[in-house]
Amino acid sequence: MVWMKGKRTTVFGLLLVGLWLVLGCQQPAGKSAETVQDEIIYHVFQRSFYDSNGDQHGDLRGLQSKLDYLQDLGVTSILMTPLYESVYYHNYYSSDFEKIDSSYGSKEDYMALIREIHRREMKLYMDMETQYVTEDHLWYKDSYGNPASPYSDYILYDDKEQLKPASIVFDIYDLKGYDGLVRKITTVNLLNKEVIAYNKKLFSYWLDPNQDGQFDDGVDGFRLDHMMDDLDNKGRLTNLFRDFWVPLIDTLKSINPDIHIMAEQADWGSYGIDYLTNAKVDWVFGFRIQQAIRSLDKAKVMAYADTTFRETPAGKNQLIFIENHDMTRFSTAVKQDKGKEKVGAALNLLLGGIPSIYYGQEIGMLGESYFMKYGIITDANEIPSREAFEWFKNKDSAGMPYWYRDSGPWWDSSNVKSNDGISVEEQAPDPTSLLSTYKQLIQLRKKYPVLIRGSYASYANDHNALVSFYRQDEDGKALVLINLSDATVDFTLPADSGKAKQVYLDGKAEKGDAASKTRLEAYGIQVWLLEEA
Known part of the structure; x- marks a missing residue:
């Protein structure tokens, strides 16, 4: 993809008249309820969402074909996991940041998707993690054992000969894929000035690919995965908020001031307030509230909600969620208790902040995170919480994205089953289903805007x-x-x-x-x- 062409300098500072920013923004007295716009994010693991071409991988065309479903559910925004090329199914460790993973589709497929999302007045957020690369990436390949490489300072080495690339989080040097493929992974030098410039161009491209200043083909913001001020607490890449993230975010906001930047704080025990105050991030994830909801402990829910919302600075916000791609699904955690599933939905949608719904959460999909249970990190152990979305009563219906078919125990003990009541087809006609509860609560928010913007x-x-x-x-x-x-x-x-x-x-x-x-x-x-x- 050739896109590093010129630097666009146009600054767009005007807001559309009558369009009010979501959740947490105040509305002048006398304004009608119709001017209040909700934002509810649907966090999709697109490889597992819908397969449009029969190759068993969820793809961009598949996601586009299901926008009617998402709008009927009531969500307004889509958060995708990374799109860039990677040897790993989740795409978090990249081999090329400038290429869309071909199993998702083409650049043209992506452009068609985002324009259709915007035509429907929905938003799209892109997940990015540029802190690490695999041995397949140009920077790694060219600099390994070659101190004269122009990319020598793009990644971290533990020796002068550049034969010992630095480890990543949890001191991992390589990772075995679910398909048996082993690849080395290393850390990018985020303090290198060329790396900083590269990231500014990379992120900026996705804001306005054709550089016409219209943003109909650009993302509405980014999720910054595993964001830290001292990367992996190693003391080698420090003051990253000041020296890497703030300059990057300033650049992006100069292109489109209306975008939102959400950060996943690496410490899940953190309220993330320092990200909001020191790193110019707009939103962080309400991990403490998520943990309290899982406990179903009234005292914890109210205490953590009090602290979270009290400490969140004005103009910033918390993303309220009960599950994501890195944790055991909520319905598994509450052992499919229908009452508990529904109060989880209510807390997710009514507490405040910006709700985020993980795909399949709304129908009670199941899946256990082995990392959360055993503390063991592998490429495959999270597959149970990232399985094919259950569209149909018959698990073998066309469109089911079984990219992990016949690949290991996660397939042999798959949670996706026929006639188990966990599918859109089975729940959509049932007014008492979990899916109906999500729809009802989302409609309630739209009917009574105090549930959107109220403190x-x-x-x-x-x-x-x-x-x-x-x-x-x-x-x-x-x-x-x-x-x-x-x-x-x-x-x-x-x-x-x-x-x-x-x-x-x-x-x-x-x-x-x-x-x-x-x-x-x-x-x-x-x-x-x-x-x-």
Whole structure:
């Protein structure tokens, strides 16, 4: 791909009139609800989503063919895992950052996809990890054992002869693929000025490939995988926020100020606030909230939500999620308990921040992360949480992307089965299904914008398993109640809540009259609009 041609300098600073940025942005009093736009991200592992050409790999055309499904679900944005060329199925360790993996399709397929996404007024975010390369990459091949190479300082070596490339995270020097292929991996020198310039051009290209300043063919932002200030805590690449990430983000924002940069903080125990304050990142992932939701512990959920939203700076935001491509799926974690699956959906979508839904989460797909369970890293151990999306009742239907067919124990013990109730075909017609719950909650957000833009504030209660919180903005206030237990809970509405109208009750839209008391059944979910008395 020849694209490093000229540097575009046009700066676009005007926002479209009437278009309000998503979640967390404030709306002037008097503005109609219709001006509030929701953002709900669908995190897709595209190799496992839909196969359009029968080669068993999910691809770009397959993703485009399923945009109707995503819009019907109610999501507004798509986050893809990396597209660039790699010997690994997940594409995180690249052999060439400038080529689209051919199993996903062509550059033309990509352009058709992104233009169609934008025609539908949806957004596309691209996942990037340029911190590492494999032995197949030009920088590695040319510099290995060759100190005279122009790329000698592009990657890190542990010796002057350049025969010992530095390890990556967890002191890994090579990685065996699920297909048996072993490739060496090393760390890129992010402090090299040529590497910095290369990354600016690489990322900038995806913002406006044809450089016409229209952005209809450009991504709406990036996810920065495994982002760190001191890469892998080795003390070799330090102050990266200041010297690598901020210059990169400044460059990208000068091209399109409306993009959003999301960072996956490498420390999953972190609230990510330093990324928001020191690295010019817009959004980070709410890992502490995710962990609390998994515990189904009311005290943890409310405490971590309090801290997360209190510490998040104005104008920044948290991505609220319950599963992703690196962890055991939520339905596996809660042992397919239908009530727990639904309260997980409610917390994901109603707490605040920007919700992110991992593909298949909305139908209760299963899969266990061996890294989370055993702490063992291999290329294959995460396949169970990255399996083919279950579109059909019959698991062998056309379009199923079984790229991992007959390749090992992850295939022999696959979670994808026929007639198990975990498919779009089986759940779409059922108003009580998990898929229907996700649709109902997303529609509830759109109907009551306070659930999109309203600030979060916890409401203390005496029940051991009842999560209660307000969402409030200048135009309204809502009280959300979520019962995390299998026992019935009686609840007295706050005395100062004024006139309370129930607008959601366990999957149904309600228009209840003013009330002072309510009852939540096992794993019950209620939303009340509060009006001044």
